[in-house]
Amino acid sequence: MKPQIVTFLIKCPDQKGLVAKITNFFYKEGFNILSCQQYVNVLENMYFMRVRLSSDDTKIGKVDFETKFLKIATPLEIQWSVKYDSYTPNLAIFVSHTSHCLYDLLERQREGVLDCNIKMVVSNHEKLRPIAEMFGVPYYCLPVDKSDKSIQEAQIIELLEENEIDLIVMARYMQILSANFINRYPEKIINIHHSFLPAFQGANPYKRAYERGVKLIGATAHYATADLDEGPIIEQGIERVTHDSTPKTLKHIGADIERIVLAKAIKCHLQSQIIVSNNKAVVFPETGE
Amino acid sequence: MKPQIVTFLIKCPDQKGLVAKITNFFYKEGFNILSCQQYVNVLENMYFMRVRLSSDDTKIGKVDFETKFLKIATPLEIQWSVKYDSYTPNLAIFVSHTSHCLYDLLERQREGVLDCNIKMVVSNHEKLRPIAEMFGVPYYCLPVDKSDKSIQEAQIIELLEENEIDLIVMARYMQILSANFINRYPEKIINIHHSFLPAFQGANPYKRAYERGVKLIGATAHYATADLDEGPIIEQGIERVTHDSTPKTLKHIGADIERIVLAKAIKCHLQSQIIVSNNKAVVFPETGE
Amino acid sequence: MKPQIVTFLIKCPDQKGLVAKITNFFYKEGFNILSCQQYVNVLENMYFMRVRLSSDDTKIGKVDFETKFLKIATPLEIQWSVKYDSYTPNLAIFVSHTSHCLYDLLERQREGVLDCNIKMVVSNHEKLRPIAEMFGVPYYCLPVDKSDKSIQEAQIIELLEENEIDLIVMARYMQILSANFINRYPEKIINIHHSFLPAFQGANPYKRAYERGVKLIGATAHYATADLDEGPIIEQGIERVTHDSTPKTLKHIGADIERIVLAKAIKCHLQSQIIVSNNKAVVFPETGE
């Protein structure tokens, strides 16, 4: 393979000698280990590793490499994924009426902070088309037929497949996707929920936060699962508020939390920092060179 | 009255000219306004004021003063309370097995940070007696008879009345008090709940936080009402956590949030910074001289 | 004047009866007091008020109103400013190479979060022109002549006056403005500094934060004064970091703090929430209707 950085995400039942076995393998294949992050969940007896390799000094090809890795992975019951830096993932952003997360993601991608292609913006409304167009990104308005939501979902799926989408971002998309749709993209849909889950699941969290008189509001980025707002949490943020806040000011304060939390979660995903296990997200810190 | 600081807490329907009417009254009676904090809840059309007065230059007596204030308060539908600095409030602390909040409150009172008398510690267990005794505070162990909880509550009420208790602090007291008991002390019971409400109401919040995989944990101090964990929130705190945390480490991290949040809430109460309205707490900032 | 919201910012030496005198005046002139926020700095014997008035029920004209107010203000040594909601302030944004704050402000203005006109972007480089153009805002590239910086500053001043600019925002503008320039716009220039001041004043704060091994990084929005990074602080934000961070990742984390902190500070300024006194900024909370 051409010289690049290769990132492995590994999980398996914990067992003696794992670190040595895995790192020895990469070492012998001629890779240089740039960083090796591990975590053991003792309560659940699970082992997690994120390892970043430089392929500068190896001659092995991708297929050969993965085949060989499979041979050590299978007996250890390792589940794994690998990301090659030479590949740039494709994103689709789903939106409805609210623009702040959309702006934020388009801008970060354009400025090189998010290493991905934003292939399209999908919405059930026309409203945000001008924003996508400012950034030169195709905008697909696909209204929902309330009598049969599956029609719109089928249209979306077609677009996703045509564009070889790797990650779907629900950037305040106000439609509930069917279990059928969501199960098709496991750990490939990131949603931003505008509360610190599990508080205020469901609709109108800021109004409910005002009514409950909370002193903190927040936002949560999580992988979407068929159970609404119950998927693995990637990142959460909060901000202090006071009795001075109204539902409207909470919404403004919250918008800033949402945009930051969503962008952080997407960055972690794109940099292969996340391993999901037992509906919880292990999120390794960024490792910098 | 003798020279001292007098703090009024006022709430009423919002109406034209309120500030001028109320401050004029204090001004004419010879008080100096040290600080006057206001808040208008426009959505609920309610007006709130906290005003701190110096009585150094007035000759008026307490009874006369309050009678006169009542005359302007009644037509304006003002609900109010007044605190004279010459009076030191009496506290009772309720505990079960967990010691960190108890230590914290005893120490803060002793060091002069909480301006109150801690008259007693009440528990359903013997365990924490040595701590109360270190600080020279009477400890009453009143076990709960599960067939009839009202027996213990009657014993507690007798102690509270004998000791003229002004504020009850549930410092990780693990019994659910009856509605009967709680309604007897409206806005006079502060509870610390070990989660950022409304998330994880009820039992075992740290275990549930671990299972949900949250990236933030918190604590909430609130006035106890007959609805468990639903009373007006006074203060909340949070701390970031990661996948590295276990229920045990979450409990340790949480203990520090609990102690700080509870102490802040009690201080706000003792300094008459809180007005409750519509199950929400208006908490005015501390004003310093 | 036409029905609108009028915001007064008032400061003066503290003295008996101030609240009553000022609020009585507005009351008698037929204004409805929407909110009245006060703060007394006891240590410096200064009184601060922010009062928002509805002019719906008054017939008085602006000139007449201000003349009358001056009559009560002068004997009380009141310094004041007034903002009429019917006027939309004009902004100029100064930038150099870094785009995140510029994007953020342009977007917030466009989405109606910042109530102002962004009349121009000024830079010493061409680099960010495409961003201003995306948003349809004029971009002036005015390179600095190092032998005589005053030439460029004179060009800028001309532009500012032509465009009747009310607020200058230094959104990571990497030139040091002359005392001459800055003193011309007192409390009218907001700068974002990429550290939690007073730590890391001056150049390269992220590199120095890395070298010092801090566990928190931050950003500070302040009014620019002739003393570099010494002006009144409006808002600060921080984020936790770990040893995992490099100067590069600190810069990315910091960029998000900067954009949020700068936008908050500008919003506070535009909503007339800030009074400066003794090089410190009193920032009243937002009051919502």
Added chain:
Amino acid sequence: MKPQIVTFLIKCPDQKGLVAKITNFFYKEGFNILSCQQYVNVLENMYFMRVRLSSDDTKIGKVDFETKFLKIATPLEIQWSVKYDSYTPNLAIFVSHTSHCLYDLLERQREGVLDCNIKMVVSNHEKLRPIAEMFGVPYYCLPVDKSDKSIQEAQIIELLEENEIDLIVMARYMQILSANFINRYPEKIINIHHSFLPAFQGANPYKRAYERGVKLIGATAHYATADLDEGPIIEQGIERVTHDSTPKTLKHIGADIERIVLAKAIKCHLQSQIIVSNNKAVVFPETGE
């Protein structure tokens, strides 16, 4: 050795195959790796590892074990330390007039949160003796002779050696220790400074924070070095403040940050989570079983 948990802290120049070499060694000696945390500082080409081993299945003795480890460590230029859980470290706490950190540490030790013996409290004043005595800890009042500070330091050193002290905690000790004293205990003295360093180094940080008008205050726990307030930072905390704060209220708010930050730093030290390199502290997260 008897069955226990053994924690290694390792640093060395980064080089190929390190992970495999080190973990293989432990693996072959019959240890079970409970957790293996690593960090590579790419900019400084340094490798850091914290590895926790269970000795349940090994027969090797301590001396033999360490001798063998030395053989692989030396060629790799590894600097290392090892902690055996069977040993409980001895602490000395230095104080002056301020009590909150002292209370906090005594209580945490007593409640089993800090796994150490607190062998003594040393002070230059009598004031806090009653607190040490409440907790049954010896209190040594050693006043400073201003004409020759070294006399008191010599007395302290004698006490420290008699009591085999492993860690000195400066819990708001208001004397500046000599370079001579400090250099004797490298990475064995933890100080709490009452500001977020590098802001407000030196005296009176809360007063200076008030005067600067900051919107955040903080505290910093660091290893003491001969350069005052310049040692490696272990932990920092902050709290938001407003213009309402006075130097006195800042001091109260700050006290809570100080106690939490200091306790966290000591816990990290006692649990062998910290490796210092190039005046920066690598702090590995707690790993729980």
